[in-house]
Amino acid sequence: MFRNIFWMGLSSAVRLSTGLILFILIARHLGPEEFGHYMFWYGVTLLCSRLANYGLSNLLLKEIAQHPENVKNALGESLSLRLLLSAGILICALGSSALVDRPELLLLLLLMHLVETATETLYVAYRALGHFAHESKLAAYAAILQISFVAIAVIAKQPPGVIAFAHLTGKTAQLALILPISRRIFGAFSLQSISTTFKFAMRTKAYAIDTLLGSAFGNIDSIVLRVYTSIDMVGIYQSGMRLFQGGAQAAPILANVFLPEIAKEALYEKKKSHTSLVLQAIFLTYGVVFGLALAYFPDQIVDLAFGENYKQLASFLPLFGLLFYLRFCGAAWGVILTATGHQGFRAKSTAIHLVFLLLVGSYLTYSMQAQGWLIALVLANLLLGILYMIRAKRSGLGGVSATFGLAAMLLGGLLFVPSLF
Numbered sequence: 001m002f003r004n005i006f007w008m009g010l011s012s013a014v015r016l017s018t019g020l021i022l023f024i025l026i027a028r029h030l031g032p033e034e035f036g037h038y039m040f041w042y043g044v045t046l047l048c049s050r051l052a053n054y055g056l057s058n059l060l061l062k063e064i065a066q067h068p069e070n071v072k073n074a075l076g077e078s079l080s081l082r083l084l085l086s087a088g089i090l091i092c093a094l095g096s097s098a099l100v101d102r103p104e105l106l107l108l109l110l111l112m113h114l115v116e117t118a119t120e121t122l123y124v125a126y127r128a129l130g131h132f133a134h135e136s137k138l139a140a141y142a143a144i145l146q147i148s149f150v151a152i153a154v155i156a157k158q159p160p161g162v163i164a165f166a167h168l169t170g171k172t173a174q175l176a177l178i179l180p181i182s183r184r185i186f187g188a189f190s191l192q193s194i195s196t197t198f199k200f201a202m203r204t205k206a207y208a209i210d211t212l213l214g215s216a217f218g219n220i221d222s223i224v225l226r227v228y229t230s231i232d233m234v235g236i237y238q239s240g241m242r243l244f245q246g247g248a249q250a251a252p253i254l255a256n257v258f259l260p261e262i263a264k265e266a267l268y269e270k271k272k273s274h275t276s277l278v279l280q281a282i283f284l285t286y287g288v289v290f291g292l293a294l295a296y297f298p299d300q301i302v303d304l305a306f307g308e309n310y311k312q313l314a315s316f317l318p319l320f321g322l323l324f325y326l327r328f329c330g331a332a333w334g335v336i337l338t339a340t341g342h343q344g345f346r347a348k349s350t351a352i353h354l355v356f357l358l359l360v361g362s363y364l365t366y367s368m369q370a371q372g373w374l375i376a377l378v379l380a381n382l383l384l385g386i387l388y389m390i391r392a393k394r395s396g397l398g399g400v401s402a403t404f405g406l407a408a409m410l411l412g413g414l415l416f417v418p419s420l421f
Contacts, residue, residue, distance in 0.1 A: 018143040019249065023242040024305050025154045026163060031309055036235030038160045040226055041105035043219035048093070049113035050215040052085040055207030057124045058338050064128035071125055072189040077200045078121050080192040086114040108164035115171045122182045138178050146170035210347035213354050224373060228365045237370045239306050240313050240320050247290045247324060254282060255335045262339035280332045287328025288412055295321030295419035318419040319374040323381060325416065329409045330385030333392050345391050353384040385409060
């Protein structure tokens with residue numbers, strides 16, 4: 001398992017560094033206002049693409065790990081559903097493009113996310129079968145391709161539409177790279193009929209609901225902030241969210257290592273899992289370290305990454321740090337719940353979290369602007385983590401008491417208090 005963590009850590013480091021560099025380049029080049037437009041449509045199209053994602057990554061990790069002999073069938077079903085949904089989403093976007101202010105960003109960024117969804121389907125199969133070295137090498141090549149295309153557009157001082165096209169080109173090149181290699185490793189997988197695909201969609205709808213609601217985090221923000229604040233504030237906030245999301249890439253990476261192992265243990269009814277304890281320790285440690293870096297070095301981070309135009313971001317980073325820590329506390333319990341078949345509860349909890357966020361967040365954003373939205377995110381993620389923790393412990397999962405888990409979460413949160421005042 002620790003060898004897998006090494007390879008996934010290497011893959012994560014490559015993705016994290018290239019992803020951060022990519023968005024830093026775009027943010028510096030465009031400035032807060034144009035970056036605000038770019039990230040507004042980036043977030044909107046990512047939410048739309050989550051309909052096509054359908055939450056199948058966690059399902060594939062679980063089912064392929066438990067039944068590796070069915071990998072070709074699982075890939076065929078998942079790709080069929082994702083491609084069918086992608087086609088419907090794209091048709092709707094084409095019809096509505098004439099009604100928006102930046103149709104080129106809508107269409108190009110949506111296509112980019114849909115292509116990425118197809119590519120991610122293949123990456124998941126590598127992780128579920130333990131081919132972490134293969135996946136890491138492919139991810140490194142893909143990341144280099146991606147940043148090269150975007151960097152060329154930025155260096156040439158191109159407008160947002162051309163940068164979006166470069167983004168799309170990079171993702172398409174990644175898919176062209178991984179598809180033939182995957183067919184050689186896993187064998188030829190074929191698309192399913194529409195009726196078979198529909199039955200598969202009905203069977204996996206709990207995963208879809210959880211993913212769609214969960215993906216609102218970091219993306220619905222731009223919509224709320226655009227309603228209550230200015231477009232340049234969207235750009236400043238989203239520059240901070242890029243730092244957050246860059247660090248948070250470790251969560252799905254680590255989940256890809258631990259989820260199949262916990263799922264195998266669950267198959268043999270091992271509820272008191274050593275793997276679950278290791279998972280929680282790693283998530284908690286990483287959340288504290290990365291979160292404290294954001295909280296206590298805001299000026300240095302902003303100066304180094306984004307420059308003078310983004311000075312206001314420094315006042316938000318302590319809240320981003322606390323949010324990062326709480327997000328990782330809850331994510332550890334979320335992985336355990338998914339691996340042990342509690343996806344339906346995760347979907348309901350995420351719905352409660354989202355409703356709470358929108359109600360409290362709308363009021364606080366109206367009265368306190370972007371800072372109010374961040375405070376609402378902190379409270380909503382604390383609520384989500386507690387809900388996950390209670391369910392896991394009632395089901396006999398995770399290996400530590402709910403009281404200890406809650407106490408550890410709150411004590412860790414106290415480390416961030418001095419940076420907030």
